[in-house]
Amino acid sequence: QVQLVESGGGLVQAGGSLRLSCAASGRTFSSYAMGWFRQAPGKEREFVAVIIWSGNTYYADSVKGRFTISRDFAKNTVYLQMNSLKPEDTAVYYCAADPRRGIRTSPVDYEYWGQGTQVTVSS
Numbered sequence: 001q002v003q004l005v006e007s008g009g010g011l012v013q014a015g016g017s018l019r020l021s022c023a024a025s026g027r028t029f030s031s032y033a034m035g036w037f038r039q040a041p042g043k044e045r046e047f048v049a050v051i052i053w054s055g056n057t058y059y060a061d062s063v064k065g066r067f068t069i070s071r072d073f074a075k076n077t078v079y080l081q082m083n084s085l086k087p088e089d090t091a092v093y094y095c096a097a098d099p100r101r102g103i104r105t106s107p108v109d110y111e112y113w114g115q116g117t118q119v120t121v122s123s
Helices: none
Strands: 003-007 010-013 018-025 033-039 046-051 057-059 067-072 077-082 091-098 117-122
Touching (some): 018 117
Antiparallel strands (some): 033 046, 067 077
16 A cells, blocks of 8 residues: 655744655655645645656745755655745645656646645744
8 A cells, every 4th residue: 555654844933944754655666756745725736846766856936945855765755855934835745656757747647645744834
């Protein structure tokens, strides 16, 4: 059974940092594209960042230069380091896995999803 479990969310002041983790189990995800998405209340789920099998990464413009996605193949875990957080970063953050190798930014392209972790940034 494939499972993605996010952790690391919480409450932080503007300008602060958080690191989210996504632990994958049930299969080896080394060839998968692993993405982070977020959803704020009343808004659609939006793309944040993705890392593919080669290590290439891609970011939404809104987080470029502030967020960094990385993966530990041995631990089957993906991370999202979030720095210089802003109140508009407040959302539930989801980890997702796509078995195809390319970079994709639409939620509909991802097959597996975690339950999400809440990130709240206070002003």
